Amino acid sequence: MAEPGIPTGGILIEGLRKVYGQGDTAVEALKNINMQVAPGEVVGLVGPSGSGKSTLLKCLGAIIEPTAGRMTLGNEVIYDNGWRVKDLRALRRDRIGFVFQAPYLIPFLDVTDNVALLPMLAGVPNAAARARALELLTALDVQHRAKAQPNQLSGGEQQRVSIARALANKPPVILADEPTAPLDSERALGVMRLLNQMARQAQTAVIVVTHDEKIIPTFKRIYHIRDGQTVEEAGEGRALD
Numbered sequence: 001m002a003e004p005g006i007p008t009g010g011i012l013i014e015g016l017r018k019v020y021g022q023g024d025t026a027v028e029a030l031k032n033i034n035m036q037v038a039p040g041e042v043v044g045l046v047g048p049s050g051s052g053k054s055t056l057l058k059c060l061g062a063i064i065e066p067t068a069g070r071m072t073l074g075n076e077v078i079y080d081n082g083w084r085v086k087d088l089r090a091l092r093r094d095r096i097g098f099v100f101q102a103p104y105l106i107p108f109l110d111v112t113d114n115v116a117l118l119p120m121l122a123g124v125p126n127a128a129a130r131a132r133a134l135e136l137l138t139a140l141d142v143q144h145r146a147k148a149q150p151n152q153l154s155g156g157e158q159q160r161v162s163i164a165r166a167l168a169n170k171p172p173v174i175l176a177d178e179p180t181a182p183l184d185s186e187r188a189l190g191v192m193r194l195l196n197q198m199a200r201q202a203q204t205a206v207i208v209v210t211h212d213e214k215i216i217p218t219f220k221r222i223y224h225i226r227d228g229q230t231v232e233e234a235g236e237g238r239a240l241d
């Protein structure tokens with residue numbers, strides 16, 4: 001939940017570079033990434049396996065540190081050849097909803113509390129946080145599993161719960177890494193519908209990494225990563241509702 005005074009909205013990435021390791025074993029995963037996502041926009045990010053898609057999302061999500069470049073959220077520079085934002089935990093908690101390639105749910109909390117946890121930590125009363133969780137679980141068609149433990153769910157159900165969790169705090173930025181890979185066509189499009197609604201209603205900026213042919217036609221704009229660089233192209237922008 002964004003606090004008053006914290007700038008929100010929009011993503012700008014300029015000249016982003018990421019090298020893993022050093023010396024002979026160094027891997028230059030990102031060479032020169034340039035991207036812009038407006039508030040309220042949902043863009044696709046595609047590229048072959050190993051092209052750096054997850055690396056890019058993890059840099060932007062403040063999970064790993066880039067090697068060089070600049071990243072701006074809203075009108076705040078969060079990274080400029082070094083972190084500008086000092087409290088990276090608060091950045092991750094309050095301003096970024098991350099859907100990981102694997103769901104990583106908390107095994108000892110039920111589905112509802114997995115989704116309600118972050119809003120509760122941000123100070124939302126428990127009942128309101130759980131009500132919001134149930135609303136999201138319903139939108140993702142997994143409300144019938146609200147009281148289950150994560151290990152009792154199918155892979156696709158776990159993924160939908162992890163999407164609900166990323167949306168629960170209404171973050172200004174959502175980063176989703178292959179969110180629809182384990183889902184059937186109808187549910188995959190349901191996820192895209194929800195992300196688009198959220199973007200429209202809350203002016204969220206959304207990046208979706210995907211190779212999923214079911215959802216690629218829904219993007220108006222797509223970035224391809226090739227040789228560590230981004231190339232932008234227009235998508236079909238097929239209507240979802």
Ligand SMILES: Nc1ncnc2c1ncn2[C@@H]1O[C@H](COP(=O)(O)OP(=O)(O)OP(=O)(O)O)[C@@H](O)[C@H]1O
Nearest residue numbers: 020021027029047048049050051052053054055056
């Ligand atoms: N922690 C790490 N240490 C060293 N190299 C890494 C690390 N993580 C990723 N890499 C390398 O960086 C490159 C980009 O990896 P990344 O996971 O970002 O690719 P990706 O586009 O997400 O691939 P996929 O579609 O398979 O998920 C790959 O060559 C990968 O081997």
Ligand SMILES: [Mg+2]
Nearest residue numbers: 053054055101
């Ligand atoms: Mg990946």
